[in-house]
Amino acid sequence: NAGVTQTPKFQVLKTGQSMTLQCAQDMNHEYMSWYRQDPGMGLRLIHYSVGAGITDQGEVPNGYNVSRSTTEDFPLRLLSAAPSQTSVYFCASSPKGLTGNTIYFGEGSWLTVV
Amino acid sequence: ELKVEQNPLFLSMQEGKNYTIYCNYSTTSDRLYWYRQDPGKSLESLFVLLSNGAVKQEGRLMASLDTKARLSTLHITAAVHDLSATYFCAVDRTGSARQLTFGSGTQLTVLP
Numbered sequence: 001n002a003g004v005t006q007t008p009k010f011q012v013l014k015t016g017q018s019m020t021l022q023c024a025q026d027m028n029h030e031y032m033s034w035y036r037q038d039p040g041m042g043l044r045l046i047h048y049s050v051g052a053g054i055t056d057q058g059e060v061p062n063g064y065n066v067s068r069s070t071t072e073d074f075p076l077r078l079l080s081a082a083p084s085q086t087s088v089y090f091c092a093s094s095p096k097g098l099t100g101n102t103i104y105f106g107e108g109s110w111l112t113v114v
Numbered sequence: 115e116l117k118v119e120q121n122p123l124f125l126s127m128q129e130g131k132n133y134t135i136y137c138n139y140s141t142t143s144d145r146l147y148w149y150r151q152d153p154g155k156s157l158e159s160l161f162v163l164l165s166n167g168a169v170k171q172e173g174r175l176m177a178s179l180d181t182k183a184r185l186s187t188l189h190i191t192a193a194v195h196d197l198s199a200t201y202f203c204a205v206d207r208t209g210s211a212r213q214l215t216f217g218s219g220t221q222l223t224v225l226p
Contacts (some may be wrong), residue, residue, distance in 0.1 A: 031212045042216030050211045094212045105157045
């Protein structure tokens, strides 16, 4: 059981370049989210999805796009990278439901924009 | 807007001592989470608290939730060096799809 898999783990981009961070989960979870973590801070929600074909913005969506064509995959696209997007990105997934389900986080993707 | 405040932000403690980390949040929540993060690593789930008065314990860590006061605590008993890490609380807004709002984290250092 792989859980939540993120790729790449490390990436250096030049300002203005675009790229996609991949996130895949094999637990058939309905909910998936992307967060960013800046030094000395907690995670902030970028975008989230409640199921295939449904996405919405979180707290800090500007400069990012997402899509959810399948239950398993939730890629995050940086449209035109800026130094302010240098951060660690975490993908998370969880099952739908009212009881206390754990939220599973990926290992993180370290992105540097120069 | 949901706000989550943790304190203290930095905590140095001697091995064997007890201490409490506090997490206040500003609006009604379905559930509250505690996570541990080691440097350069992902988040490790510690506790999920669902209801008022919930108390959970694992080893030297105990978490509690008071929904009326909008307060959760993470109590550390007889600290050991292995507990050194950053601890985050996170709140899931009522009715949300696990959209978490995180506190800033408490960086805990346990000194020998």
